[in-house]
Amino acid sequence: MDERLAKALGLTNLEVQIYLALLKEGSLTASGISTKISVHRRNVYDSMERLIEKGLVGFITRNNKRCYLAVNPERLKEIVSEKKEVLDKSISSLKAMYRAKNEEHDVSLFQGKAGLSLVLNDQIKAGKEILVISGNVKAVDILGAYMNHYDLLRKEKSIPIRIIYPEDVLIEKRLSTTVKFLSISEASPASTNIYADKVALITLSQNPFVVLIKSKEIADSYRNNF
Numbered sequence: 286m287d288e289r290l291a292k293a294l295g296l297t298n299l300e301v302q303i304y305l306a307l308l309k310e311g312s313l314t315a316s317g318i319s320t321k322i323s324v325h326r327r328n329v330y331d332s333m334e335r336l337i338e339k340g341l342v343g344f345i346t347r348n349n350k351r352c353y354l355a356v357n358p359e360r361l362k363e364i365v366s367e368k369k370e371v372l373d374k375s376i377s378s379l380k381a382m383y384r385a386k387n388e389e390h391d392v393s394l395f396q397g398k399a400g401l402s403l404v405l406n407d408q409i410k411a412g413k414e415i416l417v418i419s420g421n422v423k424a425v426d427i428l429g430a431y432m433n434h435y436d437l438l439r440k441e442k443s444i445p446i447r448i449i450y451p452e453d454v455l456i457e458k459r460l461s462t463t464v465k466f467l468s469i470s471e472a473s474p475a476s477t478n479i480y481a482d483k484v485a486l487i488t489l490s491q492n493p494f495v496v497l498i499k500s501k502e503i504a505d506s507y508r509n510n511f
Contacts, residue, residue, distance in 0.1 A: 293365070294361060294364055294365070295339075295364075295368075296339075297332065297335075299322075299324060299328060299329075299332045300332050300335060300336055300341075302322045302324070303318055303322065303329065303332055303333065303336060303342070304336060304341055304342065304355055306318055306321045306322055307342065307353055307354060307355035308355045308358070311354065312345070312352040312353060312354045313352065313353055314350055314351065314352055314353070315329050315330055315333065315351070315353070318333075318353065333353060339364065340356060340360055340363070340364075341355065341356050341360055341361075341364075342354065342355060342356060343356055391498060391499045391500055392496065392497070392498055392499075393496075393497045393499075394494075394495070394496060394497075395494070395495040395497065396492065396493070396494050396495070397492055397493065398427065398428060398492075398493060400493065400494075400495055401424070401427070401428065401487065401489075401493040401495055402428065402431060404478070404485050404487070404495050404497055405424075405428075405431075405435050407483075407497075408444075408478065408480045409435070409438045409439065409442065409444065411480050411481040411483070412442055412444060413444070413480050413481045414444065414445050414446070414447070414480070415439075415444060415445070415446040415447075415478060415479070415480045416446075416447050416448075416478070416479040416480070416507070416508060416510075416511050417446060417447070417448040417449065417476060417477070417478050417479075418448075418449045418476065418477040418507075418510065419448055419449060419450045419451070419476050424476070424487075424489060426489070427489050427490070427491065427493060447511055449510065449511070474488055474489045474490055475487065475488055475489070476488075476489055477507065479504050479507045479508060480504075481504070482499060482500065482501040482504050483497060483498065483499050483500075483504060484497075484498045484500070484503050484504050484507055485497050485498075486498070
């Protein structure tokens with residue numbers, strides 16, 4: 286079982302070992318499991334109880350001995366569904382808490398490639414024209430293939446983009462993109478993205494950093510450059 290899948294299901298490494306051993310062997314006593322996976326029987330008992338609670342293991346009694354059996358792996362899908370159901374019930378209140386907190390602040394900070402991707406995804410979600418004042422480092426140099434996906438999403442939603450590049454930057458043709466060049470005295474890895482009522486100040490490096498400002502006034506002032 287993939288380690289990421291085990292974590293998503295809330296299973297420990299020992300629980301995964303026990304479950305897989307039972308799948309292979311059909312049924313085993315606690316002693317048999319302990320021997321099979323080379324783990325102390327006390328630890329096996331503790332993990333077994335948790336697996337029973339999760340509905341992944343059952344047991345039968347043979348000759349006054351409890352034998353454990355793995356439940357059909359389809360149960361794993363049910364566990365995911367149960368977790369999703371719990372999340373769905375909680376998500377509304379969580380979103381309300383998020384909105385209440387973030388309405389107090391107009392500035393958000395994001396770091397790393399994942400953080401930069403979140404901001405670009407927010408641009409797609411906003412569905413408005415995107416304006417970019419680019420530095421000498423392009424987002425495609427940092428995010429690679431993700432930018433092709435980003436451009437396809439823009440095309441699907443008919444979101445145009447206009448970019449101002451330094452005059453010495455070499456660029457490739459992009460979907461639904463209008464570009465112009467300006468003479469800039471000093472090259473910079475910084476980029477400014479303007480969309481909807483937001484301005485994203487982006488430092489493009491192998492560990493990108495984004496300051497996202499939500500302000501219609503500031504966004505409109507930047508639009509004057511275009």
